[in-house]
Amino acid sequence: MGTVSLESFRVDVERLRAEAVAVLGAAADDAGLEQARIEFAGAKSGRLKGIQKLLGGLDGADRPEAGRLFNEAKGAITAALDAAQVRLAGAAAEAAAIDVTLPGLPFRLGHVHPITQTIRRVQEIMARLGFESVDGPEVEDQWHNFEALAIGAEHPARDPLDNFYLAVAQGADPLLLRSQTSTVQIRVMEQRKPPLRIVSLGRVYRPDTADATHYPMFHQVEGLLVEPGATMADLKGVLRFLASSFLGGDVHVRFRPSFFPFTEPSVEFDMEWGGRWVEMGGAGMVDPAVLAAVGYDPAEVSGFAFGLGVERIAARRYGVADIRDFYRNDVRFLQQF
Numbered sequence: 001m002g003t004v005s006l007e008s009f010r011v012d013v014e015r016l017r018a019e020a021v022a023v024l025g026a027a028a029d030d031a032g033l034e035q036a037r038i039e040f041a042g043a044k045s046g047r048l049k050g051i052q053k054l055l056g057g058l059d060g061a062d063r064p065e066a067g068r069l070f071n072e073a074k075g076a077i078t079a080a081l082d083a084a085q086v087r088l089a090g091a092a093a094e095a096a097a098i099d100v101t102l103p104g105l106p107f108r109l110g111h112v113h114p115i116t117q118t119i120r121r122v123q124e125i126m127a128r129l130g131f132e133s134v135d136g137p138e139v140e141d142q143w144h145n146f147e148a149l150a151i152g153a154e155h156p157a158r159d160p161l162d163n164f165y166l167a168v169a170q171g172a173d174p175l176l177l178r179s180q181t182s183t184v185q186i187r188v189m190e191q192r193k194p195p196l197r198i199v200s201l202g203r204v205y206r207p208d209t210a211d212a213t214h215y216p217m218f219h220q221v222e223g224l225l226v227e228p229g230a231t232m233a234d235l236k237g238v239l240r241f242l243a244s245s246f247l248g249g250d251v252h253v254r255f256r257p258s259f260f261p262f263t264e265p266s267v268e269f270d271m272e273w274g275g276r277w278v279e280m281g282g283a284g285m286v287d288p289a290v291l292a293a294v295g296y297d298p299a300e301v302s303g304f305a306f307g308l309g310v311e312r313i314a315a316r317r318y319g320v321a322d323i324r325d326f327y328r329n330d331v332r333f334l335q336q337f
C-alpha cells in the first residue's frame with residue numbers, strides 16, 4: 001500500500017495549480033514574477049517539485065493517473081508563467097513608448113539669407129524687362145577679367161595688390177578670382193549673337209580690408225543689353241525701373257561722368273532715396289572696341305552695361321549700417337529679414 005492516496009494527491013495538485021495560476025497572474029513586476037517562479041516552479045525546492053516527490057508514495061496502479069494530473073498542472077503553471085512574462089514585457093514597452101498625445105516641440109524654420117533674397121528679387125525685376133539671368137565662373141582668366149574689357153597690361157586695376165591671383169604652374173596663363181562681374185558680359189557676347197539682354201548676379205573678390213562698407217568678397221549685379229539703337233536714355237530708364245521696383249516708390253536716378261575702359265561714355269549712377277543721393281554703381285555704353293573684340297558690328301548694334309553692389313542695395317533697403325553683419329552668421333541679425 002502506498003503512503004499517499006490518489007484523492008489527496010489530486011486535491012494537492014489542484015490546489016497548487018489554482019494558487020500558482022492566481023499568483024503568477026497577479027505578479028506586478030519582474031521581481032515579483034521571479035519570486036513566484038521560484039516558489040512554484042523552482043528546480044530545486046519549488047512547490048511543484050515537492051508535489052512531484054509525492055508520486056513515489058502512490059500505489060503503482062494509481063501512478064499513471066497521478067502522473068497525468070501532475071503533468072496537466074505543470075503545463076498550466078508553465079503557461080501561466082509565460083503569459084505573465086509576456087504581459088510584463090508589453091507593459092514595459094508601452095511605458096517606454098512615445099506619448100503621442102503630448103504637445104510637440106516647435107520646429108525652428110530657417111529662411112533665405114538677405115543677400116540671396118536680394119539677388120532673387122533683382123533677377124525677378126530684371127526678368128520683367130526681358131533680362132535673362134546668367135552665371136559665370138568665379139575663377140577667371142586675364143582675357144575675360146581684363147583684356148576683353150580693354151583693361152590693358154599696364155592698367156593699375158591689374159595690380160597683384162588689387163586682385164586675388166591664384167598660384168598657377170610656371171609659364172601658365174595667370175588666373176584670378178574675378179574682381180568684377182563684367183567678365184560675364186564678355187562670356188555671353190562670345191557665345192551669342194545680338195540682340196541680348198542679360199543680368200548676372202554673383203560673387204566678386206578684391207583684397208580690401210573689411211569695414212562697414214567693404215568686404216574682400218561681395219556680390220555684384222551686372223546688366224547688359226545689346227540691340228540696334230540702344231541709348232543712354234534706355235540705360236537710365238532700366239536703372240530707374242530697377243531702383244523703383246526694388247526700393248519702392250519713385251526713385252530718381254542721376255548720372256555723373258566717369259571712366260571705365262570698356263564703356264564710352266561712362267557714368268557713375270546715384271539714386272535718390274530717403275531725401276539723399278546715394279552712389280549705387282557704374283555704367284555706360286559698351287565701347288565699340290569691346291563689341292568688335294567679340295565679333296559684333298558696332299555699326300549695327302549698340303549696347304549699355306551697368307554694375308552695382310548687391311550688399312549696397314540690400315543695406316539700403318533693409319537699413320543695415322555695416323555690411324559685415326551679412327556675413328557674421330548671427331541668427332539674431334539674420335532672422336530679422
Ligand code: PHE
Binds near residue numbers: 260308
Ligand atoms: N565692373 C565695374 C566695377 O566693378 C562696374 C561697371 C559695370 C561699369 C558695367 C560699367 C559697366 O566697378
